[in-house]
Amino acid sequence: MIHPTAIVDPLARIPASCRIGPYCTVAAGVEMGENCELVSHVVMGGPTRIGNNNRIFPFAAIGIEPQDLKYKGESTRLEIGDRNVIREYVTISRGTPGGGGLTRVGSHVLIMAYTHIAHDCVIGDHVILANAATLGGHITVEDWAVVGALCPVHQFVRIGAHSYIGGGTTITQDVLPFSLTSAERDTHAFGLNKVGLERRGFSRERIRKIHHAYKVLLASKLNTSQGLAKLKAEPDRGEDVEMLIRFVETAQRGVIK
Numbered sequence: 487m488i489h490p491t492a493i494v495d496p497l498a499r500i501p502a503s504c505r506i507g508p509y510c511t512v513a514a515g516v517e518m519g520e521n522c523e524l525v526s527h528v529v530m531g532g533p534t535r536i537g538n539n540n541r542i543f544p545f546a547a548i549g550i551e552p553q554d555l556k557y558k559g560e561s562t563r564l565e566i567g568d569r570n571v572i573r574e575y576v577t578i579s580r581g582t583p584g585g586g587g588l589t590r591v592g593s594h595v596l597i598m599a600y601t602h603i604a605h606d607c608v609i610g611d612h613v614i615l616a617n618a619a620t621l622g623g624h625i626t627v628e629d630w631a632v633v634g635a636l637c638p639v640h641q642f643v644r645i646g647a648h649s650y651i652g653g654g655t656t657i658t659q660d661v662l663p664f665s666l667t668s669a670e671r672d673t674h675a676f677g678l679n680k681v682g683l684e685r686r687g688f689s690r691e692r693i694r695k696i697h698h699a700y701k702v703l704l705a706s707k708l709n710t711s712q713g714l715a716k717l718k719a720e721p722d723r724g725e726d727v728e729m730l731i732r733f734v735e736t737a738q739r740g741v742i743k
Contacts, residue, residue: 489526498532516549519568531580533561537568537593545575552579552605554623560587567593567611578603585624592629604641616653628663630686646733648686650679660741662703663730664696667742675704675742692726699727703734704743710734 488494488506497514504518507526515532522536527544534549542548549564551557562581565588576597581588585606592611600618603609607621610629619633622641627633631645634653646663655669664683665675678697703713717723717731734741
């Protein structure tokens, strides 16, 4: 299932169930899981390991050297999970020694055309990165987050679980879990990603508790420290609000409110 025009290094590990299309280049150090497909013109550098049932579209460059002037050719890695779709012209860099040496993409992720994932990023499961989303180095995108088209994201930012970022939004601080964040006028959180939570099976009670926490943090007269203290004092806040509290408390760049 390897097209005769493809160039595959003998040291690459490719199961017989994989399909390598025309004009692909697969380097030494690449390890692919079962039933993966490189449609055509895909470049894969190594060391890179991808799981099962991944599909990579033309002109994507996966596991390439990081765009970091401090990188001097060290052996760093890219790891990708299962059942991901990586569309045209996507670039995903390996890690750097200063960032732990590893870039990681989870499973069930849709990475749309022209997206860039820089060195040492950690992408969770069920994430959507829309066309031309641009992630600087050392970024964490948590599970079920959606990054809209044409969104530049600053280095070291965290994007919280179940959040939704509108297209064309510049992100320079952490994005709160469960939030709708957009740059209609200036970048701020508009409130709760209620539709997304309902689609993922969140109960009315879970959504009510998260919505209450958002009112305390974003719509009350309390500052962030006071809002967190109020939420901590509530005995039945639930695990979602606990996650939100931990996210805010551990923010290094501040959060978008």
